[in-house]
Amino acid sequence: MSAVEKMTPAETRLARLTLPEGFAPARRAALERLTAMGLPGRRDEYWRWSNPTDFIAPEPPAAAPFQDDEPDLFAEIDRLNIVFRDGVFDAQASDDLSMSGVEILRLAEAGDVNWASSLYGTLEADGQTPVKRPFAALNTATATDGVLIRVTGAAEKPVSLVYLHEDESSDPVLHHLVKLEEGAEITILENGPAGARFNMLMEVDVAKDARFHHIRVQGRDHERRAVTGIFTRVAEGALFKSFTLTSNGILTRNECVIDIVGDDANAHVAGAALGDGKTGAFHHDDTVFITHDAERCESRQVFKKVLKNGAQGVFQGKILVKSGAQKTDGYQISQSLLLDEDSQFLAKPELEIYADDVQCSHGSTTGAIDETALFYLRSRGVPYEEATALLVLSFLADAIEEIEEERFRDAILTRLEGWLSRHRG
Amino acid sequence: MLEIKNLHVKLEEEDKQILKGVDLTVEKGKVHAIMGPNGSGKSTLSYVLSGRDGYEVTDGAASLEGLDLLEAEPEERAAAGLFLAFQYPVEIPGVGNMTFLRTALNAQRKARGEEEISAGDFLKLVREKAKSLKIDADMLKRPVNVGFSGGEKKRNEILQMAILEPKMCILDETDSGLDVDAMRLVADGVNALRDEGRSFLVITHYQRLLDHIKPDVVHIMADGRIIETGGPELALEVEKNGYADLLAKHGISEVMA
Numbered sequence: 001m002s003a004v005e006k007m008t009p010a011e012t013r014l015a016r017l018t019l020p021e022g023f024a025p026a027r028r029a030a031l032e033r034l035t036a037m038g039l040p041g042r043r044d045e046y047w048r049w050s051n052p053t054d055f056i057a058p059e060p061p062a063a064a065p066f067q068d069d070e071p072d073l074f075a076e077i078d079r080l081n082i083v084f085r086d087g088v089f090d091a092q093a094s095d096d097l098s099m100s101g102v103e104i105l106r107l108a109e110a111g112d113v114n115w116a117s118s119l120y121g122t123l124e125a126d127g128q129t130p131v132k133r134p135f136a137a138l139n140t141a142t143a144t145d146g147v148l149i150r151v152t153g154a155a156e157k158p159v160s161l162v163y164l165h166e167d168e169s170s171d172p173v174l175h176h177l178v179k180l181e182e183g184a185e186i187t188i189l190e191n192g193p194a195g196a197r198f199n200m201l202m203e204v205d206v207a208k209d210a211r212f213h214h215i216r217v218q219g220r221d222h223e224r225r226a227v228t229g230i231f232t233r234v235a236e237g238a239l240f241k242s243f244t245l246t247s248n249g250i251l252t253r254n255e256c257v258i259d260i261v262g263d264d265a266n267a268h269v270a271g272a273a274l275g276d277g278k279t280g281a282f283h284h285d286d287t288v289f290i291t292h293d294a295e296r297c298e299s300r301q302v303f304k305k306v307l308k309n310g311a312q313g314v315f316q317g318k319i320l321v322k323s324g325a326q327k328t329d330g331y332q333i334s335q336s337l338l339l340d341e342d343s344q345f346l347a348k349p350e351l352e353i354y355a356d357d358v359q360c361s362h363g364s365t366t367g368a369i370d371e372t373a374l375f376y377l378r379s380r381g382v383p384y385e386e387a388t389a390l391l392v393l394s395f396l397a398d399a400i401e402e403i404e405e406e407r408f409r410d411a412i413l414t415r416l417e418g419w420l421s422r423h424r425g
Numbered sequence: 426m427l428e429i430k431n432l433h434v435k436l437e438e439e440d441k442q443i444l445k446g447v448d449l450t451v452e453k454g455k456v457h458a459i460m461g462p463n464g465s466g467k468s469t470l471s472y473v474l475s476g477r478d479g480y481e482v483t484d485g486a487a488s489l490e491g492l493d494l495l496e497a498e499p500e501e502r503a504a505a506g507l508f509l510a511f512q513y514p515v516e517i518p519g520v521g522n523m524t525f526l527r528t529a530l531n532a533q534r535k536a537r538g539e540e541e542i543s544a545g546d547f548l549k550l551v552r553e554k555a556k557s558l559k560i561d562a563d564m565l566k567r568p569v570n571v572g573f574s575g576g577e578k579k580r581n582e583i584l585q586m587a588i589l590e591p592k593m594c595i596l597d598e599t600d601s602g603l604d605v606d607a608m609r610l611v612a613d614g615v616n617a618l619r620d621e622g623r624s625f626l627v628i629t630h631y632q633r634l635l636d637h638i639k640p641d642v643v644h645i646m647a648d649g650r651i652i653e654t655g656g657p658e659l660a661l662e663v664e665k666n667g668y669a670d671l672l673a674k675h676g677i678s679e680v681m682a
Contacts, residue, residue: 370515372515373515373516375499376514376515377517377529378476378499378500378503379475379477379502379503379508379509379511380503380525380532381504381529381530381532381533381536382500382528382529382532383498383536384498384500386528386532390520390525391517391520394517394518394519394520394568395519397519397568398519401519
């Protein structure tokens with residue numbers, strides 16, 4: 001037996017990794033981190049409920065591109081489009097990258113831009129303690145494309161990252177950097193199927209009094225396997241907001257690691273996930289870690305999952321309040337609505353508090369449709385399926401409400417209603 | 426309009442007979458009231474007629490203008506013109522009152538093969554009906570019944586009734602939890618809907634609601650049956666003497682009732 005045949009899939013994967021050009025010191029450091037921690041196994045505390053095998057495999061499992069004839073979800077919104085086709089920037093399909101108040105560069109072409117070099121991989125590296133995040137280190141080391149966005153004022157319009165999937169064995173690794181200077185503001189939109197297997201990392205540095213909004217839609221591509229990470233540092237008086245709508249997908253793991261380092265800052269992260277095992281396996285995992293290391297800051301985690309026909313949902317959320325972080329207001333809620341008895345929701349809410357003057361709460365619930373509310377709607381003439389859909393929307397409302405702007409909320413609701421009408425019964 | 430014959434109902438989960446042979450006919454355009462002590466089966470009757478789960482009909486029949494109610498889904502009963510004003514209206518967070526009203530109205534229209542109402546016409550309709558019930562724009566925008574006071578919830582029930590224009594309205598203790606002014610507002614709303622084509626079944630503990638909504642016929646219900654039927658004077662008699670004499674006359678102990 002040759003040496004190659006004795007290697008585990010994880011060893012093979014690690015052995016095959018190559019580091020693209022640019023950000024060389026950061027990539028080498030990330031590879032060292034990755035080699036030291038290794039790829040995760042089911043014994044890792046934060047991978048017990050989600051099987052990382054497909055993310056580890058040397059080759060991605062094939063995934064049929066989803067034939068989608070509907071217009072882009074954010075088509076009605078004036079935005080700057082940046083298109084990635086199977087993980088490769090598509091200049092022709094993208095808009096011109098110039099916009100007032102914002103500097104946008106392509107990762108693969110940027111070289112070692114000063115501001116980017118000092119940020120690339122640093123928030124990811126900071127986010128590796130106390131919990132290891134191997135796929136994020138892998139991303140920093142091997143990412144082949146992405147955007148570098150530096151915001152110096154109020155962005156004229158949202159930057160929209162649009163992903164297209166055409167190759168059934170594509171394996172994109174995208175790394176985005178978003179740096180908001182003091183008082184700057186931007187909205188980043190993200191949607192579309194990105195590839196057969198997708199590893200996305202976004203590092204977001206939010207300076208003093210800056211405001212960052214992120215609205216993401218993962219959907220349509222039933223055979224999606226995606227592991228994503230958003231690593232952010234939030235400075236004094238700044239705001240970080242991220243919302244994700246997920247529907248379908250064999251395996252989706254969304255990690256969000258938030259470091260609140262300046263006083264009076266706010267960080268809100270929310271998600272709504274819909275899974276129907278009838279149209280393909282569904283496993284969705286939200287893993288969040290929020291560290292409060294400053295005074296009078298507020299954080300919110302609002303995650304809702306609607307599961308049917310054997311769909312699985314996971315939530316692992318933690319609030320860590322460091323000893324100096326007085327007057328912290330931390331809120332976490334994770335809820336699932338199980339539409340049948342075959343579906344499953346696993347939740348691990350955690351609080352770790354070292355300051356004495358804080359207000360933190362967490363709650364997690366699993367429930368079925370409220371029969372009384374269902375009867376109330378039906379007694380008014382609303383048929384069973386439509387009444388159920390209304391109650392699903394009612395259940396998800398708290399998460400959707402986390403989106404600040406109405407035009408984005410409306411776009412999300414349209415997608416939600418579409419999904420619900422296609423997944424009746 | 427509404428015809429109930431020998432209706433026997435027990436709770437599905439426990440072997441407890443609640444209705445023990447109810448006979449009742451409500452004619453077109455008439456207002457019937459059902460009074461009775463706690464536990465007599467009044468609310469069960471309203472739930473069984475509107476199709477709530479958890480009850481088993483062991484005998485008898487109920488029909489609305491020939492439609493076999495007991496075989497129909499709750500939404501079919503609604504589309505056929507049955508409406509139940511809930512004793513405890515349900516809160517539905519995240520669903521705007523307007524969305525709810527419009528969804529319900531259009532669902533019923535669709536079920537009857539009618540055209541859906543346009544957004545503009547609907548808005549006009551709701552504004553007009555809401556005004557007379559003193560329901561402001563804020564209440565219409567808020568999620569269904571969420572944060573509504575007891576009186577607001579009941580007025581919202583009557584608003585739904587006014588918009589859906591049912592033929593057969595059942596009011597289940599609509600007066601419970603209301604002060605005199607709130608009750609008058611609700612009663613005025615109901616009276617405005619009285620029409621020769623529309624019938625009412627008003628379920629109440631107390632005669633005071635019937636001062637405002639004048640019934641044509643009054644029934645007394647006890648131990649799962651209608652034990653006495655008369656005119657408005659029957660309600661006054663109950664108000665004066667309580668149920669004890671009537672129960673004794675029919676050999677029902679107060680504990681059973």
